[in-house]
Amino acid sequence: WPLQTAAFFITPKIGVHSTRYRLDKQALGVPDNITRSVPIASVDSGVTFERPLDWFGMSLTQTLEPRLYYVYIPYRDQSRLPNFDSARYDTSFAQLFTENQFAGGDRINNANQITAALTSRFIDAETGMERLRLAVGQRYYFADSKVTLTPYDTLRTKTLSDFLASVGGQVNRSTWLDSLYQFNTELNKTERYQMGVRYAPQTGHVASLRYRYQRDT
Numbered sequence: 570w571p572l573q574t575a576a577f578f579i580t581p582k583i584g585v586h587s588t589r590y591r592l593d594k595q596a597l598g599v600p601d602n603i604t605r606s607v608p609i610a611s612v613d614s615g616v617t618f619e620r621p622l623d624w625f626g627m628s629l630t631q632t633l634e635p636r637l638y639y640v641y642i643p644y645r646d647q648s649r650l651p652n653f654d655s656a657r658y659d660t661s662f663a664q665l666f667t668e669n670q671f672a673g674g675d676r677i678n679n680a681n682q683i684t685a686a687l688t689s690r691f692i693d694a695e696t697g698m699e700r701l702r703l704a705v706g707q708r709y710y711f712a713d714s715k716v717t718l719t720p721y722d723t724l725r726t727k728t729l730s731d732f733l734a735s736v737g738g739q740v741n742r743s744t745w746l747d748s749l750y751q752f753n754t755e756l757n758k759t760e761r762y763q764m765g766v767r768y769a770p771q772t773g774h775v776a777s778l779r780y781r782y783q784r785d786t
Contacts, residue, residue: 579614586677590651603650607677609668611640621694628694636686638666644679644715651675652718660731660751660760662686665706671718681712691738701738707731707754727755743770753784760784 571580590603615636622629655673658664665684669677686706692699708730717724732754737747745767751760765779 576618577614577616579612581612583608583610585609586674588650588674592651599649605645605647605650605677607642607645609640609642609677611638611668613638613666622691624691627700629700630692630694632688632690632692634688634690636666636684636688638684638686640668640680640682642668642678642680645677647676647716648720655718657718660733661749662704662706662733662735665708665730665733671716676716676718678714678716679712682708682710684708698739698742700740702736704733704735706733729754731760744768758784 570582572578585606585608587606588604592601592603595601613636615634618633619630622631652675653673655671655675658667658670658672664670665686668680671678684706685708686704688702688704690699690703691701710725710728710730714725732752734750734752735748737745739745746765747767748762748764750762752758753760759782761781761783763779763781765777767775767777769775
């Protein structure tokens with residue numbers, strides 16, 4: 570139920586994910602028909618503040634956008650369910666605002682968590698181009714994870730996700746910059762970072778350069 574004005578939004582959401590498997594040639598003692606129903610509730614909310622700004626003679630509009638996202642999903646035992654196509658999502662800003670940390674429908678995580686993020690944009694008042702975007706975000710877990718892809722996966726027990734920071738923007742009409750930094754708050758180590766530039770002078774002509782680093786990989 571989206572509720573939105575020019576300054577803020579709040580979106581409460583409730584649903585049920587229901588699945589039924591009809592399987593052949595199961596192992597001894599494993600049923601052929603398996604069902605799973607999981608209720609999912611979430612609330613997404615945010616506010617946008619803005620002000621005019623003069624930056625080196627350039628007329629800009631600066632925004633400040635705090636956002637909170639809460640998700641609750643009760644635990645369901647899925648150890649007997651097959652895994653045809655589920656995989657864990659990679660860590661990203663988009664993943665911080667998703668209900669399920671698994672792609673595909675064979676696994677649905679339990680959740681009692683809240684994500685907090687803060688974004689600031691510098692928008693060209695004349696052209697509407699997003700000259701600069703700064704964002705930080707992190708998720709807080711009120712409960713440990715209990716659902717894994719395989720019986721041998723390690724369960725998450727930490728209360729904070731990795732800290733994410735991002736910087737990007739459009740330098741001019743044909744050049745874009747972006748970067749992402751991920752910090753492991755449990756180990757106090759940089760988990761990964763990436764930086765990229767994309768140049769598109771005209772339709773059908775694109776050149777890009779990207780550097781990526783990931784710890785122990």
